[in-house]
Amino acid sequence: MKKTFIPLITLLPVGILAYMYNLISLLLLVAIALSLAVLLVAGVVKAFHSNLSARWWRVPCMITAVCVAGVIIGLFRPLEPAVVHSGDASDKLAHAYKTDQADRMTIKAYLSMLNDSMAKRDSIRLEQVTLLYKESQISKPIDKFHAAFIFHHSKKSTLFETAQKLAGEAASVSELKDNYVVQWLAKATYDRWMVSLGKAQKYGTQDKFSVSVE
Known part of the structure; x- marks a missing residue:
């Protein structure tokens, strides 16, 4: 007993x-x-x-x-909505970044047979951030960092280029010079962009991943 x-x-x-x-x-x-x-x-x-x-x-x-x-x-724990539609661009980008990171620490998000799969949630975040980018609503350094992280988890070479541009701009400002994650992302996005083009990476940040070149 x-x-x-x-x-x-x-x-x-x-x-x-x-x-x-x-x-x-x-x-x-x-x-x-x-x-x-x-x-x-x-x-x-x-x-x-x-x-x-x-x-x-x-x-x-x-x-x-x-x-x-x-x-x-x-697995029964519900995930937060991948994006929010209230608030300004900064609020939306911060939430997208938060859920992007949380999903990658959640087993449930890796189960492709579920409705809340990582691929589907990444697609939702990418759609929102792409719209904000096209509307020129991403201007603050921290917003650029958040947006770059979402683009960094895409599957397209053109979006890796956008991620590198935004991450590089965020990493260059004095307020984020000492932020390790911001500085790492600037390197990682460059490497991922180069590898997606069939070129050698510079900083050695990338493992193998699938990508479509556009």
Whole structure:
């Protein structure tokens, strides 16, 4: 009875945290991977030592079960709207950037079969930011940074060029000179633009990614 009660008690806070915070689900995946690694090692040891303690199996299995349940609970957490339509351009860009970053820490957004998939939400953000750019509503340095991040997560070479232009302008102003993310983005957008054109990257910021050149 006690052995069953412990995981049930543990599941309550884990489930609550997974539902409230996106990062928890990612941490739970790490815990699952570590538990499975322990089980694998235990299996190897078991092959040579038949008297291996049952705790080597019971504890990792319990942790795995609790973490899997936590991840599943986390999938029921609703995502914020990808964009907002109220407020000025700065408000819209700040929200788009916030959800762009939050989505990339949320397991749910990576599940393509769901309506809230990353690709769909990226498309919604890109559509709004492109409209703001065409209407010349992106002028503040921090707005340019937020917009550049959205363009940076597109799939088109022309938009990478736009991202590099905006990120470079944001990184050049004195108020953002010491902002690491802003300075990194200026380099990353340049590299991504170059790679999309079949050229060598300069700063070594890019892994492989798909792109269409237009």
